[in-house]
Amino acid sequence: MEQATPPLTSAAPLPTRLRIGEWEVEPMANRLRRGDEVRRIEPKVMEVLVCMARRPGETVTRDEFMADVWEGTIVTDDVLARCISELRKALGDRARNPSYVETIRKRGYRLIADVEDAPEARADTRIAAGARITGGRAGAPASARESRRADLLRRRQRRRLSLVLGILLALTLVGAGAFIAIRVYTSQFRPLAAVPVTSLPGVERDPALSPNGSRVAFAWDGGGDEPFNIYIKDASEEAAGSMQQLTDSPADDHSPAWSPDGERLAFARCTEDGCGVYTVSASGGTPALLSDLERFQVRNLVWSPDGLRLAFAGRQGGSGAFGVHLLPLDGSAPQRLTAPPATYPGDLDPAFSPDGLRLAFVRTALDGRQDVCTVSASGGTVSRLVLEQKGVTGLDWSADGREIVYAANRDGAAGLWRIGVNGGRPRWIALGTDGGEVSEPSIADNGSGLAFARRLSRTQIVGVYPGGEPVPLLSSTREDTQPNVSRDGSKIAFVSTRSGSHEVWVSDARGENPRRLTQFNGPRVSTPRWSPDGQSIVLAARRQQGDTNLFIVGADGEVRTLTSDPGDEVAPSWSRDGEWIYFASQRTDTWQIYRMPAAGGDAQVITRYGGVSAMEASDGALLVVRHDRNGLWRLPPGPDGIARDNSITRLRANVAPADWANWTVDGAWAYVLERRIDGGALVVRVETGRNVREDVAQVSDVPDQPGLAVLPGGERILVTQIERGESDIAFVPDFR
Incomplete structure (x- = not known):
């Protein structure tokens, strides 16, 4: 008769030693060993690995991970994704062509490498992917296992009896001072x-x-x-x-x-x-x-x-x-x-x-x-x-x-x-x-x-017709900021704290029918940018360990991690054909512009003289805001079609590095925000090929955060504004 699959439980003891693929794994020491190479991983990362190793070849769902590794603690999906990312790095594995950990879309993860007991503790039988291991030694005789189990049960019963007696004694001693303790506590936290x-x-x-x-x-x-x-x-x-x-x-x-x-x-x-x-x-x-x-x-x-x-x-x-x-x-x-x-x-x-x-x-x-x-x-x-x-x-x-x-x-x-x-x-x-x-x-x-x-x-998103006055477009009792308009002009993505944390929301072009798209539940989210086909959004989000990385969110809210490197990647934008993602990173000593395939893969550096945000213009040039000098800069496309700063010209001088995301591109025009000393700001548009400049609108109460977008054809400007309170x-x- 086939045995039912036992539920995963954090109470299951950690194996003493395992071999997973080429690696010898020591869970109690949080250590991986391959020959003379030794790598240490975080305890939670090791628990994630052991959780999968107990059911090699089978999909472990997110809920099962939460119950096994984070029992009694509420964490976000990002925490599990980070553990998987760290585990892959330690194992030398890749998400796109895995040898160890495979992502099962919309479900969870599974360990696809062979799993066996460590050499000095195993029987001769190898456990292939799809077999099951437990906390005990595979291959041990049943009678020996039962004997150890009975001995363990007796020891636990003795410990529990001692614990109960100790608690009763402690309660007797504490009871005399409980009233004083309560008075001190309530006074301290009143x-x-x-x-x-x-x-x-x-x-x-x-x-x-x-x-x-x-x-x-x-x-x-x-x-x-x-x-x-x-x-x-x-x-x-x-x-x-x-x-x-x-x-x-x-x-x-x-x-x-x-x-x-x-x-x-x-x-x-x-x-x-x-x-x-x-x-x-x-x-x-x-x-x-x-x-x-x-x-x-x-x-x-x-x-x-x-x-x-x-x-x-x-x-x-x-x-x-x-x-x-x-x-x-x-x-x-x-x-x-x-x-x-x-x-x-x-x-x-x-x-x-x-x-x-x-x-x-x-x-x-x-x-x-x-x-x-x-x-x-x-x-x-x-x-x-x-x-x-x-x-x-x-x-x-x-x-x-x-x-x-x-x-x-x-x-x-x-x-x-x-x-x-x-x-x-x-x-x-x-x-x-x-x-x-x-x-x-x-x-x-x-x-x-x-x-x-x-x-x-609070902050709100206002719409400004050229030469007109700002009119509230997206407003709530919380923070609404960082708008971005889809290429066809039908949808607006924006960041809001309506749900209690920074999330990406989507509305129609009139600011109506807003709906929450992401469920990060904590990490700070910024700069959502629509793909050219309007089917997905790239964004930056700060992970719990402190790094800001890039993610792509589908129309159904499914999140795909694009980068997980140590350090920060910010200000993502799409190439015109949707095949590439541009972003800024401090992987070297200074901020530079990189690009990477939107499907995932290695990033290549584009600039040498620095940059903190970049967008492609309609002629293939790359427009860049630098980290060290004011201005909006133009990098023409090279013979290979890739823009680099071998030849660079400044289109506009009054764009501050601090406004690295307060600008956007619409066809042949770049729209930038230029601040005045009195706290007001001017929206200016510059023709990217001819350096022709036009003043578009005056705005006030613009916060120090990303918040400028344009409807196609420059029909209307969207700006984040501090709503007077x-x-x-x-x-x-x-x-x-």
Whole structure:
């Protein structure tokens, strides 16, 4: 009678040693050996291999892997795919022509290599693919196996009895102190009470708590489309009568920073031509110009503890990466302290340590990942404390200088976290708020409180007809961004957090009937790009181990891994015939453009002088945004039809590396986004063969992330826009 297939179970013991194909496998040591060659793999990767080795030649489904390897843990398909990829690398296997692990489409994987016991532990009988192994030794006599099983059962029963007696004793001892423990636990995790400081219409932002924690300075837009001005309120008083207006300017005044003695405030005043840094008495009066930073964008002013200088995040000309700068109060020029790559959005939110020796700041990379970093106030090496995959929206030092408190979106909504200055695991700060995203924490110098902004805002995708005004096209209560239009103009792919995580969604050309296409459930997804036939989408997604790789998603939502190399691959795009995928990678020391077959295979480098995104034009030329210089560059096709940068010309000068994905190609025209110092932007189109330029539309509130697409023929431009929301200031009086 045929035996039923036993279910896979993680309780099954690991085999001591196996031979799989050419490799000797030692599961307990997570080791593979072939002759003198030894390779180590991660424990979960080994468990995946053993899971398949228990049923060689049979398909192991995703659900069976989850039950066997990740029992009791919820993980995404990406985790299993990564384990399979790492396993193939270790075995020297290939997905397209496998000798060990075969992908069974829409089902799972199976081990196709022969499996046998290790030489010193096996009988003479070989186990071919299709046979079954168990946790015990194949070929052992049945009576011996039964004897070992009975002995094992007796030992387990003795251990269980000892465990039960130990638990009863522990419960007796613990019971006497349970009430005290519960009181300590609930006190430790009771949310800190946050009291409202403002509840004005419009946006209140940039909270700065005075050194003694009694007052909050902030910027407010007056409740509508008015310039921001600087105000002060008592931290513990919500009544409107306690609010004092310090500035009244037609320009935008923002980023207030208290002097260490609490007598003055510095702030930034910005126009289309640049920013100036001013000071004003905390009791009111006429602001005085401290430094005219012409052609400079300035954010996040903060005063040094010794009162001799200011730090700010800034960049020149409205493009390039933000860096941390120091501005002496003696009238000398600002000094750049950090210099992130030009492709990065850059470094924001600087904050001095209480002793003034170091600064913390937030660094945003090309693909959107963010680091909480520190650097000496005299310059030097940047140290990373923690990597966050999602938005970090401000930070400050604890009053004792031992921790950094930062706002980050770690679990679907931004909250406050604290981390030691030497690193470690971030700890959540429970706040009693009534909704909104927590951002921009500010801690009093004497440790007597914490202020923060509570924001209700989101991004949307708007449509702009040439010369017209933006009209909402795709909007929800969450984040909608990064649109891309199919070649026939019938479908829009975009990234949205409507489901709670970054996923690719698809709608019709009117923005109607949106549906979720991907199920990544966690990894950050970016830059979806339609294939020429409109049947699939290539995209980039950040894996759990930190690398950004490329994937192709079919119309049915099936995901195929395109790259799994260590490092990052970003900004994918299709060749005109759909046979190739262009992308940028840092496989060498610098970002370069590569191309690889859309069906999978090896990638070849295209550029030598750098590139962070590329698209083919209708004449076969390759258009490139570089990582080190502003501009949109044209690489003509060579004799073999492949464009390379042996001959390169700049079509447009004002495209910033940080806007590496804020451009697109439609036929013979390239559409690019050019930012202005006042925060607005201009959509310009350039004829790729003749360098003819036309202004198309003006847009505002464009975030620092990919978000430009065009309907065929330039009928309409799609742009990601920050939808104006509300923001209030709150205060935690008993923060420590």
